Amino acid sequence: MKALATARKNEQPDCAPGEHRRKRPSAAVSAAALERAVRIFKALGDEPRLRLLAILAQGELCVSEIAEIDDDGLSTVSQRLRVLRSADLVSRRRDGQHILYGLADQHIGELISNALAHASEGLPARPSAAKKNRKKN
Amino acid sequence: MKALATARKNEQPDCAPGEHRRKRPSAAVSAAALERAVRIFKALGDEPRLRLLAILAQGELCVSEIAEIDDDGLSTVSQRLRVLRSADLVSRRRDGQHILYGLADQHIGELISNALAHASEGLPARPSAAKKNRKKN
DNA sequence: GCAATACTTCAACAAGTAGTGAAGTAATGA
DNA sequence: TCATTACTTCACTACTTGTTGAAGTATTGC
Numbered sequence: 001m002k003a004l005a006t007a008r009k010n011e012q013p014d015c016a017p018g019e020h021r022r023k024r025p026s027a028a029v030s031a032a033a034l035e036r037a038v039r040i041f042k043a044l045g046d047e048p049r050l051r052l053l054a055i056l057a058q059g060e061l062c063v064s065e066i067a068e069i070d071d072d073g074l075s076t077v078s079q080r081l082r083v084l085r086s087a088d089l090v091s092r093r094r095d096g097q098h099i100l101y102g103l104a105d106q107h108i109g110e111l112i113s114n115a116l117a118h119a120s121e122g123l124p125a126r127p128s129a130a131k132k133n134r135k136k137n
Numbered sequence: 138m139k140a141l142a143t144a145r146k147n148e149q150p151d152c153a154p155g156e157h158r159r160k161r162p163s164a165a166v167s168a169a170a171l172e173r174a175v176r177i178f179k180a181l182g183d184e185p186r187l188r189l190l191a192i193l194a195q196g197e198l199c200v201s202e203i204a205e206i207d208d209d210g211l212s213t214v215s216q217r218l219r220v221l222r223s224a225d226l227v228s229r230r231r232d233g234q235h236i237l238y239g240l241a242d243q244h245i246g247e248l249i250s251n252a253l254a255h256a257s258e259g260l261p262a263r264p265s266a267a268k269k270n271r272k273k274n
Numbered sequence: 275g276c277a278a279t280a281c282t283t284c285a286a287c288a289a290g291t292a293g294t295g296a297a298g299t300a301a302t303g304a
Numbered sequence: 305t306c307a308t309t310a311c312t313t314c315a316c317t318a319c320t321t322g323t324t325g326a327a328g329t330a331t332t333g334c
Contacts, residue, residue, distance in 0.1 A: 045179035
């Protein structure tokens with residue numbers, strides 16, 4: 001959310017790059033790939049949506065079924081699916097009166113299950129996180 | 138962003154779960170793991186942050202160096218690092234006057250490079266996005 | 275001690291986004 | 305044909321989040 005690039009940049013430091021280290025890394029990643037990855041991560045970064053994907057990983061479902069399972073409204077679920085669809089994470093096909101949604105791709109399923117497995121392990125040996133920032137007072 | 142759970146749920150459908158399919162999937166994922174995964178994805182779902190992580194994947198850097206590379210202000214970079222830190226994605230250690238940041242974990246590096254690789258391939262055979270889902274290979 | 279450097283935190287704003295009821299569209303069946 | 309079911313889209317509101325200057329904290333050097 002780049003809020004209008006105003007006058008000057010934030011305060012810049014005196015230490016130039018290369019002062020500390022000898023090698024200077026730069027962009028290094030394709031802008032397009034980065035943008036695409038961000039879109040995927042953004043879509044995955046919402047609990048209801050991620051849960052929905054985890055459910056769809058077990059098989060196709062129609063919108064009404066999802067709404068029932070999640071105990072959410074049709075409109076709500078539909079909007080969620082729209083976001084997932086615009087990030088190419090789900091597929092959609094009609095089956096009579098119903099529209100069945102599923103994971104777009106095996107790859108997506110792997111990405112999700114990897115992340116969930118990783119998250120269960122608790123990667124760094126830390127219980128919570130972001131906690132001890134309080135100045136003496 | 139559940140906007141105050143008002144009166145009734147959105148319009149519910151008439152077709153009960155089980156009407157279409159025989160198996161009914163439920164939660165299926167640990168709430169804690171899901172929450173944690175969401176926090177990670179949320180942190181990854183921002184271009185400047187993801188780029189920053191990709192840069193850190195090449196080695197530790199201090200805040201000033203990052204600010205210089207990204208052409209962003211110290212404050213801006215610092216806030217970004219705060220978000221990444223609170224999602225346990227980066228490590229931090231002091232080195233004299235400087236504070237060096239790096240990836241928290243090898244796992245994170247893999248997650249990112251996997252996602253970027255996946256994104257470069259363009260998983261569905263599509264140039265742009267949000268149009269039609271086609272499964273290839 | 276004091277000043278400088280390197281960062282962090284605060285506060286405020288702009289922009290983004292999720293949820294939702296109402297209204298709209300699409301397939302099916304009578 | 306019209307009604308019904310199953311969804312989607314619209315428009316709005318409430319909330320979240322990224323950026324930023326100013327002010328604060330921490331380490332080093334004099």
